[in-house]
Amino acid sequence: MSRLRPYSAAVLAGVIALLSSCTGLRKLPEGEYLYTGSEIIIEKEDDFRDRRNVERELNRVMRPQPNSTFLFSRPALWMYQAAGEPRGRGLRYWMRERLGEEPVLFDPAITQRNQRLINNRLYNMGYFDAAATHTADTAGKTISVRYRISLRTPYVFGELHSLEDTTGISGHMNRELERSTITTGEPYSLDVLKRERQRIDRELKQTGYFFFHPDNILFRADSTAGNRRVDIYPVIKPEVPANALRQYRTGNIYVHADYNVRGSAGMPVSDTLSLGDGFYFTDRLSNFRPEIIKDAVFFKRDSLYNINDHDLTLNQLMSLGTFQFVNIRFLNRPEINDVLDVRVLLTPLERRSLSAELRGVTKSNNFAGPGFSTSITNHNMFGGAESFNLSLNAAYEVLIGQQYSASSREIGIDAGLSVPRFLLPSRMTAKHQPLSPKTNISVGTNFLSRTDAFRLASMHANFGYAWNGDKARQHRLSPLVFNLYVLGEVSGEMEDILDKGTLLRKGLFEQFIIGGNYSYIYNSRLMAPGDNDWYFQFNLDMSGNIAYLLMNAIPGVTRIEDGGYGLFNQSFAQYSRADIDLRYYRQLGEGSRLASRIFMGAGIPYANSDMMPYVKQYVIGGSNSVRAFHPRSLGPGSYLPEEGTGGTYSIRQTGDLKLEANLEYRFDITGLFKGAVFMDAGNIWRLRDDEDVPGGKFDRSSFYKEIAIGAGTGLRIDAGFFILRFDFALPLANPSLTGRPFFGPVRLADSQWRRENIVFNLGIGYPF
Numbered sequence: 001m002s003r004l005r006p007y008s009a010a011v012l013a014g015v016i017a018l019l020s021s022c023t024g025l026r027k028l029p030e031g032e033y034l035y036t037g038s039e040i041i042i043e044k045e046d047d048f049r050d051r052r053n054v055e056r057e058l059n060r061v062m063r064p065q066p067n068s069t070f071l072f073s074r075p076a077l078w079m080y081q082a083a084g085e086p087r088g089r090g091l092r093y094w095m096r097e098r099l100g101e102e103p104v105l106f107d108p109a110i111t112q113r114n115q116r117l118i119n120n121r122l123y124n125m126g127y128f129d130a131a132a133t134h135t136a137d138t139a140g141k142t143i144s145v146r147y148r149i150s151l152r153t154p155y156v157f158g159e160l161h162s163l164e165d166t167t168g169i170s171g172h173m174n175r176e177l178e179r180s181t182i183t184t185g186e187p188y189s190l191d192v193l194k195r196e197r198q199r200i201d202r203e204l205k206q207t208g209y210f211f212f213h214p215d216n217i218l219f220r221a222d223s224t225a226g227n228r229r230v231d232i233y234p235v236i237k238p239e240v241p242a243n244a245l246r247q248y249r250t251g252n253i254y255v256h257a258d259y260n261v262r263g264s265a266g267m268p269v270s271d272t273l274s275l276g277d278g279f280y281f282t283d284r285l286s287n288f289r290p291e292i293i294k295d296a297v298f299f300k301r302d303s304l305y306n307i308n309d310h311d312l313t314l315n316q317l318m319s320l321g322t323f324q325f326v327n328i329r330f331l332n333r334p335e336i337n338d339v340l341d342v343r344v345l346l347t348p349l350e351r352r353s354l355s356a357e358l359r360g361v362t363k364s365n366n367f368a369g370p371g372f373s374t375s376i377t378n379h380n381m382f383g384g385a386e387s388f389n390l391s392l393n394a395a396y397e398v399l400i401g402q403q404y405s406a407s408s409r410e411i412g413i414d415a416g417l418s419v420p421r422f423l424l425p426s427r428m429t430a431k432h433q434p435l436s437p438k439t440n441i442s443v444g445t446n447f448l449s450r451t452d453a454f455r456l457a458s459m460h461a462n463f464g465y466a467w468n469g470d471k472a473r474q475h476r477l478s479p480l481v482f483n484l485y486v487l488g489e490v491s492g493e494m495e496d497i498l499d500k501g502t503l504l505r506k507g508l509f510e511q512f513i514i515g516g517n518y519s520y521i522y523n524s525r526l527m528a529p530g531d532n533d534w535y536f537q538f539n540l541d542m543s544g545n546i547a548y549l550l551m552n553a554i555p556g557v558t559r560i561e562d563g564g565y566g567l568f569n570q571s572f573a574q575y576s577r578a579d580i581d582l583r584y585y586r587q588l589g590e591g592s593r594l595a596s597r598i599f600m601g602a603g604i605p606y607a608n609s610d611m612m613p614y615v616k617q618y619v620i621g622g623s624n625s626v627r628a629f630h631p632r633s634l635g636p637g638s639y640l641p642e643e644g645t646g647g648t649y650s651i652r653q654t655g656d657l658k659l660e661a662n663l664e665y666r667f668d669i670t671g672l673f674k675g676a677v678f679m680d681a682g683n684i685w686r687l688r689d690d691e692d693v694p695g696g697k698f699d700r701s702s703f704y705k706e707i708a709i710g711a712g713t714g715l716r717i718d719a720g721f722f723i724l725r726f727d728f729a730l731p732l733a734n735p736s737l738t739g740r741p742f743f744g745p746v747r748l749a750d751s752q753w754r755r756e757n758i759v760f761n762l763g764i765g766y767p768f
Helices: 006-020 051-061 075-083 091-099 108-124 168-177 190-205 290-295 307-319 492-498 545-553 751-757
Strands: 034-043 131-139 142-150 156-160 217-222 229-236 249-256 279-282 323-332 339-348 352-362 367-378 387-399 407-419 435-450 454-468 473-490 511-523 532-543 570-572 575-589 592-605 657-668 673-685 708-718 723-733 759-764
Touching (some): 034 051, 108 131, 168 190, 279 290, 307 323, 307 339, 307 435, 511 545
Antiparallel strands (some): 323 339, 352 367, 407 435, 454 473, 473 511, 532 575, 575 592, 657 673, 723 759
16 A cells, blocks of 8 residues: 655644534533434334335424534534624624524433424324333533334224215215325325325315314324224314305405505405406506406306316416416405305506626536626516517527636527417417417527638528416417528638538538427426426427428429529428437435436438438537536547547537436535536437448447546535535546546545546526
């Protein structure tokens, strides 16, 4: 074993000494002990399959949480103590309040409280005869507590009985109990009973029981049935008010679209516009067309109150995007006991708004710099809650973390109109309006100049629809998408690349895209946030198919120079591209989470195109991809650019296929600082051979040998409204350097080794 150099040993000793001094124990009050946490020890003789769930639930009730640690130090506690008692809001105040943590001192009363909470939580999970004891362990000025828990087999649900009364609301409840989520033989759980109460309550609110509440239901548990089974007897509490047991119908619906202006909901019927069927509309300033608001209200006169209509109305009115507040009130008519009049109070946004933003920009290709944007918005353009937006964007960026310099300038202008309904041909109607339907129309132009590559002007137009299947599912369909790219001045090196081989100027840039696309997004966290969340996105992009059929069918149409149909001496792109992005997030404990992602995509050019448009090709590497490689410096396949491994901009490093997988363990260091350890893998490939890109073609028999792998660690500053991310990564497998390992022994003390192997990424937000 090689011996440490003197300066390395000194650095190591200094780091250890620094961390040792940050334990936060020196300034503790006399006679006080720092609480360092608790340990739960479960003693159970037979097979215990529910250990993980029990430990997680018990850890949730442990109070207080000890001071955060990093390695064997407590930097947040040290900062709190070092800041002292600041007199103003300067650096010391920020250090104490934002970075520091007050010492968590041991209190004997807490252990008794925690023990009671443990017994209570175990009882709620079916461990009726559990026993818990505790002991405190002292080490110097610190104390930790060990809880020993003795468990027997938990009780399980037995028979679920019906209510004896079968009339009125009891009859409705009995029908719901036939579809109960309480399953015989499953472990007893108070949480299951609570969820069942909420489910029954919502079902009742779909059949008119407006004033009913989950607390009106009581489940009596009988554990004398034997065999550690608990029979459940549902009852309605005797003190429930009479109106909670009565069904209500919807009366008249009054909509006040100027509630913020009027300042009162007491609008007499004579001052309103009657739209028939008991629907009355008030808008003194005539801002909105009445039928637009009526279509977003789902209540119907003389129908039973339904909470689904309530939720849909709130959702649709807010999704119009033109109201600041939406409030729905129900008033019982004194002369009729079972009728509720509905008053919908709408507070409009300011019709016009102007905004400007100066921001710092960081991109996945390691360009960073200042950006500016300004926009003018009209939230009710034509009186139908249409939103029109005109925006101007500009940015100046420089390349960071690379061995060569480059800059980028970009400016663009966009105009967009969002209509809160489907705009369809006159003979087509949407029989069932989905959630939050929108028709989006946009046009714009953009100019990009990169000193190391080229200048590119583009124009785009889009017509499409967006709607929600439910809270977790989104659909986006754009039947008409148009993009035109015009290549301008090209740098000398890039000109040589474009003028030879198959990377032709017209094939990559001087063509236009006319087609459509569809996206489906599922995010389970939007439905019911939990310990485990899924995110799935599917994208389908197709271009040129209809245009090709039309051109091919029209007699006398000839192909333009360099082949392919086109207009204005520019061919249109024809391709199909599809990709999926699947993510899974698993909560491992308080302050720690495992995040994973798999991405797969493929684009296939055909007929009118020999290659995918450059802007539609896949790239890999960078702060949101395989972080051990610079942006666009990896692939395709085992291709190695002529200029070497150095991460310079290479137009050839794009592909038609992409595979990528990421795994990241995220953990809390302090309230502000978060840490991560990650591993990334993936690559891109071409579908066709290219003599200028040797090794870039996909081969199903050997592609797995060309998977690049990288690993690293990162620090994140989480300020709530933004996350600043610093990631450091090392390549573990580089397919362009086959036949030898990418790197030998790790030599962190060697500056040359660090420059050649460690890749730094700066990003805003999480990578996925």
